Amino acid sequence: MEKKYQFERLDVLAFAKAQGVIEQSMTLAEMPRLALEAAAGTEASHIEVDWRAAGVMRSDAATGDVPWLLCEAQVELPMQCQRCLQPVDVAVETSQWFRFVATEEEADKEDEEALEDVMSLEEPLNVLRLVEDDLLMALPSVVMHEDCQPPVVLQARTPDFTLTRSGRPNPFAKLAELAVTPLAKGGEKAD
Numbered sequence: 001m002e003k004k005y006q007f008e009r010l011d012v013l014a015f016a017k018a019q020g021v022i023e024q025s026m027t028l029a030e031m032p033r034l035a036l037e038a039a040a041g042t043e044a045s046h047i048e049v050d051w052r053a054a055g056v057m058r059s060d061a062a063t064g065d066v067p068w069l070l071c072e073a074q075v076e077l078p079m080q081c082q083r084c085l086q087p088v089d090v091a092v093e094t095s096q097w098f099r100f101v102a103t104e105e106e107a108d109k110e111d112e113e114a115l116e117d118v119m120s121l122e123e124p125l126n127v128l129r130l131v132e133d134d135l136l137m138a139l140p141s142v143v144m145h146e147d148c149q150p151p152v153v154l155q156a157r158t159p160d161f162t163l164t165r166s167g168r169p170n171p172f173a174k175l176a177e178l179a180v181t182p183l184a185k186g187g188e189k190a191d
Helices: 012-017 104-111 127-138 171-180
Strands: 021-027 048-060 064-080 087-101 117-120
Touching: 012 048, 012 064, 012 087, 048 127, 064 127, 087 104, 087 127, 104 117
Parallel strands: 087 117
Antiparallel strands: 021 048, 048 064, 064 087
């Protein structure tokens, strides 16, 4: 019989001892912080986010058996290309191990030196929030198509932007003239 776990308030120690596994497929709308990163106009209820959490106990020479949690997730997220400003689908994937210790103080201390993320067992864990955090951290810092179609125009010319050629006097021409011929004491040009 498969056990159902409450992933918003998971008892990590019991989950790891039971070698529990949670596999979910949900919509992007159920991850509102991640949905904010999607391109404007994206229908969040039509995008699937697949994730999995697996708990295990591992032996540690110093402390004995220690609970660990593996979180994996993937989503094809429509984002805005920073070059052409058009939508681009970005494959976002994450696979992260978390080690758990008894207290928050111990987690803070060990997290500084550990290669893996260290978390506390003091409170039940919201696995969905943890998965969303991991996906947010896995987002690329700059989103671009490999090759924008149509190609991006890297310069702009506006046909009606010819103020200096339009016959109106250039306001800086007078300043240039003053720089060449200094004024006399009375404000008149010196000869």
